[in-house]
Amino acid sequence: MxxxxxxxxxxxxxxxxxxxxxxxxxxxxxxxxxxxxxxxxxxxxxxxxxxxxxxxxxxxxxxxxxxxxxxxxxxxxxxxxxxxxxxxxxxxxxxxxxxxxxxxxxxxDPEDQAVETPKNIELLSNLERLMKEQNDLLRESKK
Structure with a gap:
């Protein structure tokens, strides 16, 4: 109870x-x-x-x-x-x-400057961008 x-x-x-x-x-x-x-x-x-x-x-x-x-x-x-x-x-x-x-x-949308992007969305966007760059570097190193 x-x-x-x-x-x-x-x-x-x-x-x-x-x-x-x-x-x-x-x-x-x-x-x-x-x-x-x-x-x-x-x-x-x-x-x-x-x-x-x-x-x-x-x-x-x-x-x-x-x-x-x-x-x-x-x-x-x-x-x-x-x-x-x-x-x-x-x-x-x-x-x-x-x-x-x-x-x-x-x-x-982190690219839209008219509206202030909340910090959590900005951090996730930066994390996504960094992971994409890391994956691109790993793909290039395997070639």
Whole structure:
């Protein structure tokens, strides 16, 4: 039991749990931004294009409501809004990750003088260059 407690403590303290919590909080806030963007910015012009039809209210009625029974309907308008939400979120995440990857690759390039190269990348680059030179010298000496 002590080993389990120690593993959990290491997991929580070393940042994994904290990073995950921060990601969930930011994701929740980002979801609210996207929902507002879709419902208040994107859907009103689409509604105008479809003769002021509110897409979230669009549905295919399977059974009309009566005194005894509730209406049964397929809400395809809501599905359309959710798909737009998904596409916007996916596009935004793609753009952010793409930007981070570009910055990361520039930061890891020891030849790029615009971004200061981290010391560990610079040392590895120098080590790789020296090993290549050593291998070239060994190949030449064998000939």
């Amino acid at each position: 002590r080993n389990f407690y120690q593993e959990f403590k290491n997991f929580a303290i070393k940042g994994n749990m904290i990073d995950m919590a921060i990601g969930i909080i930011i994701g929740t806030a980002f979801n609210n931004v996207i929902n507002t963007l879709v419902k208040k910015v994107i859907m009103p012009p689409l509604s105008m294009l479809t003769d002021d039809v509110n897409l979230s209210n669009r549905k295919y009625i399977l059974r009309e409501a009566s005194e005894d029974l509730e209406e049964v309907a397929i809400g395809y308008g809501e599905m359309f809004e959710v798909l737009i939400d998904f596409l916007i979120i996916a596009l935004t995440i793609f753009i952010v990750v793409r930007g981070i990857n570009r910055f990361k690759s520039r930061a890891e």
